[in-house]
Amino acid sequence: MQRETAGERGPTRRDYLTYAGVVGSGLLAGCTASGDTESSTAMPSKADSSTANEHSGDATQTTADSESGYTVSMSPVGDVEFDAPPEQAMVVFSHYADMAVALGKAETVQSLYAPDFAGPSLDTFYSRLDGVSLDWEGLPDPLSNGVDKEMLYELDSDVHFIDPSYVVKTQDGWDADDVAEITEQVGPWFGNYHSGLQDQPVSAYADDYQYYSLWELFEKVAAVYQEQERYEALRAVYDNLVSDIQSLLPPESERPTAARVTLIDDTFYAYKLNAPGFWHADTRPLGATDAFADVEWDSTWGMFDYETMLETDPDVILHLWGMSPGYYIDDIRERVANHPVGSQLSAIQNDRFFAGGVRFQGPIANLFQLELTAKQLYPEQFGEWPGYTPGEPYPEIPEEEQLFDRTRVADIVTGTV
Structure with a gap:
């Protein structure tokens, strides 16, 4: 929960060719981590993500508490309490950065996996939308040396848009106790990685793991930022x-x-x-x-x-x-x-x-x-x-x-x- 205490550049063609052998192969293999050696096993889901429409009506549960805070529920993190919309967000994969941008909260993004690759990829689309951008240059890469506790403490994020199951499953030295430590000392986790392919989460989070469509995940992130109206308008499009x-x-x-x-x-x-x-x-x-x-x-x-x-x-x-x-x-x-x-x-x-x-x-x-x-x-x-x-x-x-x-x-x- 939020604690009660306290530019656009153009890589050269030489840069581009370098990415294919270094970052590019990492994006293919690294982003899925150990999932490339495991079968995709579907688990029970309220939403049938095989349907054509990515919004199946699984409403996000958002409740206000007695002190003007609010709670957003998502698997596998459960009910997450917020005192106010996050002003700083740790982001790994670019779909969460894209969600923040879509909600008018680009300035909250503190990190991005392979920013010199993901940033230009997103710019390809944003360049056709007047006034829409993400200042990705210089953002730290949270996977450059693996998810690191010291880095998370330094970022001091209000929310971590990454699935703790992904962290425990793919990062050396992480278990559920480490996840809990960051939640208590820094800020909550809010991510659902395994909905990407409906593959198997790590055992610590396997019970009742829920799969969501892209637009259901976006709805939940919108609730975190308290930007439900923007979500509804974009969903209509x-x-x-x-x-x-x-x-x-x-x-x-x-x-x-x-x-x-x-x-x-x-x-x-x-x-x-x-x-x-x-x-x-x-x-x-x-x-x-x-x-x-x-x-x-x-x-x-x-x-x-x-x-x-x-x-x-x-x-x-x-x-x-x-x-x-x-x-x-x-x-x-x-x-x-x-x-x-x-x-x-x-x-x-x-x-x-x-x-x-x-x-x-x-x-x-x-x-x-x-x-x-x-x-x-x-x-x-x-x-x-x-x-x-x-x-x-x-x-x-x-x-x-x-x-x-x-x-x-x-x-x-x-x-x-």
């Missing part, structure tokens, strides 16, 4: 966007086969398109035919070589992080096109090898990524995807071809509405 998209989807028999991958060295790391979890919040509502739907793997992702990709040969390939430093789509596409097997892929030959967005997407990223993926999968219904220029903002799309209103979103975030 999201609901309208999903409704409009799904009303125009072609019959299932006419939808393309697609695969979402990340290429590292000569290995394609593949992700399910329509699986439960908020990591798929930008692909599942679009209902494309997953090229790997019938392929089983026990880890977070499937790993395939060029030959296997050609055997599967999806109509569309969505390259995760394709608008992020180190994975810019032009470089990746060129590598694949110059490979003797990769050049035979239908997605390469038909120019349907596209830049995807970020995996750790918050509400703003989710809106843009739904739009870009709809255009990439169904150009006849939603207009052609114009392509992405490495290092540039999200492409400028004519207003009549936009799937959601940028001005409306910017006005909500900046408080004009």
Whole structure:
């Protein structure tokens, strides 16, 4: 609980190439920590996160106490008491930073995992929203040397937007007692990591672990900041966007086969398109035919070589992080096109090898990524995807071809509405 006591830069292309081998591979492997060696086991959930709509109506419980404070409830942290909205927030993964930005609370973000990677990735979207930004330059990386108690004491955060199950499961020297110490001496934890893939939490938090959709998590973070009106306004934009998209989807028999991958060295790391979890919040509502739907793997992702990709040969390939430093789509596409097997892929030959967005997407990223993926999968219904220029903002799309209103979103975030 809150204790009763007390800029935008442009990395060089050399920087970008460095990220692929250093930060980039860490984002793929490190962010999931030990989860890449474990099966995804769904646990009981009030919300069916496999449904198309990411807001299933699981209302956030927020109650006021007798001294003008309030309580927000979320699994696995339970009922968390706040004296006032947080002014300082420890953030690890970028979806929580995106939530803070969306709620008009960008200035509260004190830290960010791989800021020189995640910051430009978010800027890609924010650049199309007047007055919306995140000052990520210079933010400390809370995972650079692992989650460190000394750093948490130094940050002195009012809230830690990270799942204690993730910390105990992936960080050396952490157990439930250490989590409790930080709660008592610094501030509460407020995160739910395993909803990303609906994978297994650590045993200390496994009882009654609840999975949430992206927009349910956002609703809870909005309650922490006491910004429910902003949440409701942005949710309305999201609901309208999903409704409009799904009303125009072609019959299932006419939808393309697609695969979402990340290429590292000569290995394609593949992700399910329509699986439960908020990591798929930008692909599942679009209902494309997953090229790997019938392929089983026990880890977070499937790993395939060029030959296997050609055997599967999806109509569309969505390259995760394709608008992020180190994975810019032009470089990746060129590598694949110059490979003797990769050049035979239908997605390469038909120019349907596209830049995807970020995996750790918050509400703003989710809106843009739904739009870009709809255009990439169904150009006849939603207009052609114009392509992405490495290092540039999200492409400028004519207003009549936009799937959601940028001005409306910017006005909500900046408080004009």
